[in-house]
Structure formats: structure tokens, C-alpha cells
Amino acid sequence: MSSIFLPPPTQQIHSNIIESAGVEISVLRLDLMHPWVNGNKWYKLKYNLLEAKARNFTTLLTFGGAYSNHIFATAAAGKLFGLQTIGVIRGEETLPLNPTLSFALEQGMQLVYMNRTSYKQRNSPELQAELRERYGEVFIIPEGGCNLNGVLGCTEILQQAENFDIVCVACGTGTTFAGILLSLIPQQKGIAFPVLKNGEFLQQEIETLLQNYLAADLPVSNKSVCAWELICNYHFGGYAKVNDELLKFSQQFQQIYGIPLDYVYTAKMFYGVMDLLQQGFFSKGDRILLIHTGGLQGNLGIQQKTDKFKT
Ligand SMILES: Cc1ncc(COP(=O)(O)O)c(C=O)c1O
Structure with missing residues (x-):
């Protein structure tokens, strides 16, 4: 069943901001696995x-x-x-x-x-x-x-867990993040960026998903879940809301790194990470993995309904 999917590549990105923060940033390109069923x-x-x-x-x-x-x-x-x-x-x-x-x-x-x-x-x-x-x-x-089958699948996203210290992902229901957390080792850390307003409620949702998953005795590499946190202030006004700053960021990001972002999920997470880098949030030497969760199909719809794209 999985054979029609390309293995997702990991791509390291470089910029002055990244270098001055003293960190390494890589992007796991789940968006490239299949034209339609990806991320x-x-x-x-x-x-x-x-x-x-x-x-x-x-x-x-x-x-x-x-x-x-x-x-x-x-x-x-x-x-x-x-x-x-x-x-x-x-x-x-x-x-x-x-x-x-x-x-x-x-x-x-x-x-x-x-x-x-x-x-x-x-x-x-x-x-x-x-x-x-x-x-x-x-x-x-x-x-x-968003169910335990979904979490189970997401435990398979990371294949080379030992190569980074922190993993960052955009978060809607928390299913993807829960699966990722269950595949990390205790020395690693997960950070999720809710894309909706007042995303703090996801703390409880994710805890419940983790508890239910562990109680169901589904496959897990590590029963002690690593440290994790939600960073809730990069929602840009709420689910599927965009502003000029986010649009400009996505366009520049694609120009500089050749990586397209979707406006609903990944652009908000990538923006958050770049902003936090400049605030000194990460420690020197951190190896950070950003998960590109796909979703690029949604840009067409957003472009159609958003005046900001009309010239
Ligand atoms: C592109 C993309 N990224 C991230 C997410 C967030 O995933 P989750 O709902 O598992 O938190 C979604 C929603 O499924 C999505 O479509």
C-alpha cells in the first residue's frame, strides 16, 4: 500500500538568521511524497x-x-x-x-x-x-x-529520530503531533504551533490522545513521552486567516529556500520558528527539524477567496 509513495527527503536550510542563532534547521518534506495524498x-x-x-x-x-x-x-x-x-x-x-x-x-x-x-x-x-x-x-x-488510527500512522513520520533535538509541527487537531511525540526519545522535544485562535485547549486534547493511545496498547517505541509544548501566538487571527505579513513571508520563504508553504498550516509554523530564532528562543547547537505537512492544495482556494491576491 505504501509503495506508491516516495520517501520524504530531508533538506537542510541556511540563512544569516539561522547561522547567527547557532542552530541547524532541516525540513522534512512530506509534501513531496505524492501529488495528492501527501503530508x-x-x-x-x-x-x-x-x-x-x-x-x-x-x-x-x-x-x-x-x-x-x-x-x-x-x-x-x-x-x-x-x-x-x-x-x-x-x-x-x-x-x-x-x-x-x-x-x-x-x-x-x-x-x-x-x-x-x-x-x-x-x-x-x-x-x-x-x-x-x-x-x-x-x-x-x-x-x-483525528483518531487512534491517525495517531498510529503519525508515529511513522519520523524515521531517523536520532538526528535532531527538537521537532516542530503545525497543529490543528493535535493528531499528527501526538503521533510524532510517541516516536521521539526522552532527550528530544516536540513543539507544536496551533493554527487556530485560543489553541491552548489543544494541550488537553493532545494529553487525552496520548493517554488513550497508550491505554490502547498500540505500538510505541517509548512509553515515556518526551517534553513538549504548544506555542499559541502564531495563529494570525485564527483558522485559515491570513494577513499581508504572512503572505509576504511565504512568498519570500519560497524565493529564498525553494520550499512552497501553505497559508493555513505550514506558513504559520515556519513563520513562528523564524521569529523565535530571532528572539533567541532556541539554544546554540540545537538541531531543529521542521515537518512540512503538505496542504498546498488549499492555497488555490485561499487565493480565490482572498482579495489580497488580487492585483
Ligand atoms: C497541511 C496540514 N498541516 C498540519 C495539519 C495539522 O494536523 P493535525 O490536525 O493532526 O494537528 C493539517 C491538518 O490535518 C494539515 O492539513
Whole structure:
């Protein structure tokens, strides 16, 4: 199943800011694994797909917003691995469809729109029973792939854990970060950058994911989780919010390092790391690994709806 994916390269980046801080920065390019099912998405989907197949399900059903990377990747993964897909989309249908949903439809995903009040109940057994009544025996993957299968997949993101001291990742639900933490050794440290406003609540969510994972006795290289922290002040106004400074940063970053960033997740984390470097947050000699979690498909949609791109 994994054979269609390219091994993600690690790329060291250099600049005066990095050199004056006395640190080493490398980027793990999960965005380069596959054109559509890339980034953390593949890792969060992998064990969900395997479980669905092992239990003879033929259809996946999942949830997401209209620009969701998870919807995009689930539609493509379903097609690649021979499973039908249903995407329950938050809110009303807007025509013409944006690039994310057009792509999902082209991959054969059935799109179902749900009003925002009902959508809030997406994890409730009652709503899920209703969906099963309507769509038959579907394998339900939560929004963003946020379940223990998702965490398990993310424990496989880091292959060479010994080569760095600190790992940084953008954080939405915390699933990816939890998986990464479970694969680090106690001497290492994880830092997550929530991309939504008031992301402090993720502290508890991540602790719960870690506890549930360990209680479920799933594979783990180290039962004592290393030090970790959330840095919550690089959300730029909230989920999918961008401003001129962030846009300029992403454009310059791509020009200097040749690495494209998505505005919703990775740009905020990379901005945060570069800013913290200048504030002397890291110690001299730190080897820092930044995870590029993909999500570049979302830029098209953001560019369409944001006036800032219109010249
Ligand atoms: C590109 C990208 N980076 C980071 C994240 C954050 O992942 P998580 O929800 O597991 O915290 C997401 C959301 O899945 C994403 O699409």
C-alpha cells in the first residue's frame, strides 16, 4: 500500500538568521511524497484505510470544511485504493465548486452538505447512526483523521529520530503531533504551533490522545513521552486567516529556500520558528527539524477567496 509513495527527503536550510542563532534547521518534506495524498494526510489515513479494508467495508465516510486537505486526500486515497468515498461538507453548497471540492468530485467522492448546527454533532453516535441508515455500512473517519488510527500512522513520520533535538509541527487537531511525540526519545522535544485562535485547549486534547493511545496498547517505541509544548501566538487571527505579513513571508520563504508553504498550516509554523530564532528562543547547537505537512492544495482556494491576491 505504501509503495506508491516516495520517501520524504530531508533538506537542510541556511540563512544569516539561522547561522547567527547557532542552530541547524532541516525540513522534512512530506509534501513531496505524492501529488495528492501527501503530508501528514497519508499517515493519518493509512491505518484507517487498512482497517476499513480488513473489515470488508467498501465505502469511507468522513467530514470536513469546503477547503479541507483531509477531504481532498481522502477522495484521492479512496480512488487509489479502491474504496468509495462520501465527504460530509460543513455548510451550504457554493457553486461553482472551489478547487478542493471539484477535485474531490472528480475522484468520485459523493459530496453531502450539512448545516453548521448538525455538523457540530458529527462525532455523536446518534448522527453517525443516521448517516449509516442513509448511506449504508460506511467506515467513518472523523474530521481531520483525528483518531487512534491517525495517531498510529503519525508515529511513522519520523524515521531517523536520532538526528535532531527538537521537532516542530503545525497543529490543528493535535493528531499528527501526538503521533510524532510517541516516536521521539526522552532527550528530544516536540513543539507544536496551533493554527487556530485560543489553541491552548489543544494541550488537553493532545494529553487525552496520548493517554488513550497508550491505554490502547498500540505500538510505541517509548512509553515515556518526551517534553513538549504548544506555542499559541502564531495563529494570525485564527483558522485559515491570513494577513499581508504572512503572505509576504511565504512568498519570500519560497524565493529564498525553494520550499512552497501553505497559508493555513505550514506558513504559520515556519513563520513562528523564524521569529523565535530571532528572539533567541532556541539554544546554540540545537538541531531543529521542521515537518512540512503538505496542504498546498488549499492555497488555490485561499487565493480565490482572498482579495489580497488580487492585483
Ligand atoms: C497541511 C496540514 N498541516 C498540519 C495539519 C495539522 O494536523 P493535525 O490536525 O493532526 O494537528 C493539517 C491538518 O490535518 C494539515 O492539513
